[in-house]
Amino acid sequence: MYEAFYGLQEKPFSILPDPSYLYMSEGHNRALVLLKYSLISGQGFTVLSGEIGSGKTTLINKLVNSLDSEVRIGVLSFTQSGSDDILEWVAMSFGLDYTGKTEAEIYESFLEFLISEYAAGRKVVLIVDEAQNLGMAGLEKLRMLSNVNAQKDYLLHMILVGQPELRSLIKAPQLKQLLQRIAVAFHLEAMNPQETRQYILYRLEQAGGDPSIFSDQALKLLVTASRGVPRVVNSLCDLALVYGYSAERKPVDVRIARNVLEDRGKMGLWSYSAAGDKIGA
Numbered sequence: 001m002y003e004a005f006y007g008l009q010e011k012p013f014s015i016l017p018d019p020s021y022l023y024m025s026e027g028h029n030r031a032l033v034l035l036k037y038s039l040i041s042g043q044g045f046t047v048l049s050g051e052i053g054s055g056k057t058t059l060i061n062k063l064v065n066s067l068d069s070e071v072r073i074g075v076l077s078f079t080q081s082g083s084d085d086i087l088e089w090v091a092m093s094f095g096l097d098y099t100g101k102t103e104a105e106i107y108e109s110f111l112e113f114l115i116s117e118y119a120a121g122r123k124v125v126l127i128v129d130e131a132q133n134l135g136m137a138g139l140e141k142l143r144m145l146s147n148v149n150a151q152k153d154y155l156l157h158m159i160l161v162g163q164p165e166l167r168s169l170i171k172a173p174q175l176k177q178l179l180q181r182i183a184v185a186f187h188l189e190a191m192n193p194q195e196t197r198q199y200i201l202y203r204l205e206q207a208g209g210d211p212s213i214f215s216d217q218a219l220k221l222l223v224t225a226s227r228g229v230p231r232v233v234n235s236l237c238d239l240a241l242v243y244g245y246s247a248e249r250k251p252v253d254v255r256i257a258r259n260v261l262e263d264r265g266k267m268g269l270w271s272y273s274a275a276g277d278k279i280g281a
């Protein structure tokens with residue numbers, strides 16, 4: 001809608017986890033380095049946690065895109081709790097046949113898959129997104145699934161990705177054995193104001209736009225209001241461009257940015273004062 005008006009090649013603030021738009025803040029860069037290290041060194045479990053919208057899935061997509069054919073990747077995105085069908089989901093993520101098989105048969109075929117991949121010199125990595133939804137029973141089942149190793153090497157490496165609740169779960173006494181196998185753990189914090197500003201400018205440039213699309217005051221307000229959470233930044237900036245387009249405003253000024261926040265507040269999505277101060281989200 002607004003792309004041509006602002007000279008953009010595409011929407012710069014989509015909330016979809018597109019790795020080509022990932023701005024490498026200090027936290028995101030450190031997380032990516034640790035994820036790569038865990039794979040190279042053949043660690044058993046890696047945990048990446050962060051608040052909703054902090055860029056975890058985008059970071060994982062960036063990692064997956066950087067891996068070569070010597071790494072077999074399976075990705076699970078759990079939206080419901082429970083552990084009854086985990087083996088089937090794992091088999092599906094690697095393209096293995098599980099139809100009509102018992103749990104024991106699925107496990108046996110998965111074990112054969114791990115051994116054959118190891119013999120061929122390939123690493124097998126299972127990425128579990130929203131891992132906190134599995135609960136303790138599901139996480140324990142994943143730990144048991146990872147018991148297979150060959151001498152000093154793990155045949156299966158797991159990356160658990162989730163919200164802050166995941167950190168609390170894995171510290172439970174019932175998951176002591178899982179906690180002991182976690183070699184790398186990193187919590188992705190929100191970006192600081194300087195990083196948030198650079199994040200916005202970076203995405204504008206990636207979309208072929210002029211960084212001055214937002215006035216300095218509008219940019220400052222959007223940075224403050226977002227609290228450095230990438231998904232919130234995207235939502236606010238996208239709406240600001242829509243509002244600016246409808247008002248035929250170049251650049252997007254502070255009044256447009258304030259209107260976005262006020263309207264979100266009226267919808268109950270935001271708490272915002274007339275003075276322009278964000279009270280809370």
